[in-house]
Amino acid sequence: MSHRITKKAKLAAGIYDFSIEHSTLPNFAKPGQFLIIRIDEKGERIPLTIAGVSKNAVRIIVKCVGKSTYKLATLKENDEILEVIGPLGNPSEIDFYGKVCVVGGGVGIAPLMPIIKALKSTGNKITTIIGASTAEQLILLDEIGKMSDELIITTDDGSAGSKGLVTHRLEELLNKGCRFDRIWAIGPTIMMKFVSAIALREEIPCWVSLNPIMVDGTGMCGACRVEVGGEMKFACVDGPEFDGRFVNWNELIKRLHQYQEKEKLSLELFKK
Template sequence: MYRIVAMQTLAPQTKLIEIYAPEIVAKAHAGQFVILRVDEEGERIPLTLADWKPEANTITLIFQEVGVSTIKLGSLNVNEELCDVVGPLGNPTDVRNYGTVVIVGGGVGIAPCLPITKAFKKTGSRVISIIGARNEKLLILEREMRCICDEVHISTDDGSKGHKGFVSDVLNILIKKGYSIDIVYAIGPSVMMRAIAETTRPHKIKTVVSLNPIMVDGMGMCGACRVSVGGKVKFACVDGPEFDAHQVDFDQLIKRQRAFLAEERTALEHWEKCRGN
């Protein structure tokens, strides 16, 4: 069983959970994820490692409460136990000294950027981050990113903090200012990652994204997470989750992510009715 060691609210509908999981800590690398279930009847929830602490044998996950399973997860308390946590899954980030790395995180996507940013900094790379959210209240991990990065740029859709607009606008400004960028890593909503890919494509800047299609087994057997990369079918769980952004068919990814919207809405309404909300 996997005991919850900490549960903290970072922003509206955004929580941090720390779980005792020594066998996952022993093998964890930046860019990898776990799949957990809250209880025996629970859905499998893929979440990326935001941190891990070898001294405490814990992993840290940061998640947004968007539907039944993540709301159920967020309603748990310290010392309660999760039914299972499988991982680490997926391929680690290809970490090496590229020169100047720009890490772009949008919304809860800033969380998986944290270990990747730390890993790149350790290689001696110059690390610039661009983090953004819909508004200031939803912006997470600014302090942590400032402790690691050489530069941190911020954007909010409503202009309540930093540049008013999108993270892709900020990246465009840096490119136009003449920043020499060797590689861009982007994690966030698929529309954001698509915008980043289109920003860097004309400048031929190598760009990597971490994809989050619907996953079930996370081990390459069910095919739920298939994505099209460079015209070939890839399984994000075993071939990714990181891919060359300029090769990803984002339109197909976004369509597949929305495939069960009606069912997800019905499940949430039903669950809220049962809870008496």
């Protein structure tokens, strides 16, 4: 059964917010889980984190980076997506921790929304740091601002908030004497690696949502294997969230780039 796009909005250049009709997923999805879509018969399966749910629809926020995400961006309201499978993966470990610092980079800000909402509802005090390359690429400021006790904005070029990376802002807070009981970070892998290095130094548990290449999303193909604490894990069924302090980041980054040449070629052919 295919799924109708009920809403589509452009949040920034190359970043789209979709609501997709689904009869079961909205009832079961929890913060931190993801879904896999296949646009049409010829489409590849792409994993996307659930950014929210409403009565009959699930929300995803997508950045165009390659053939499938560009193709998705060409769809309009009322168009159909062939397959939307989920919820997949384990939910975030939502609990009362005390003071939580949430760090979002680029489109990684989107999947943090349900997590912040749930952490807030369990009584945590939330400091959110969000970063993007430029002011134009900053998304969801209002929604995130309303949910957080404190919101810190940073851009690589200083066009909004202060100039620098999210890790600079986190270091500033720690240098000022702020203490956090948990960190949650979602964004580019390199960002999550450096946030996790700070967490390791400061001995703060740090949840990150890993985004290795996935195929089936159900633990059968092994494509998403990652090393965490010296053990092999499958991000789709054991994660996607892990304590970033124990992730073998260099191996993950190497594996993420393994099909780069083929992905580039595929996008060039699609754009022709």
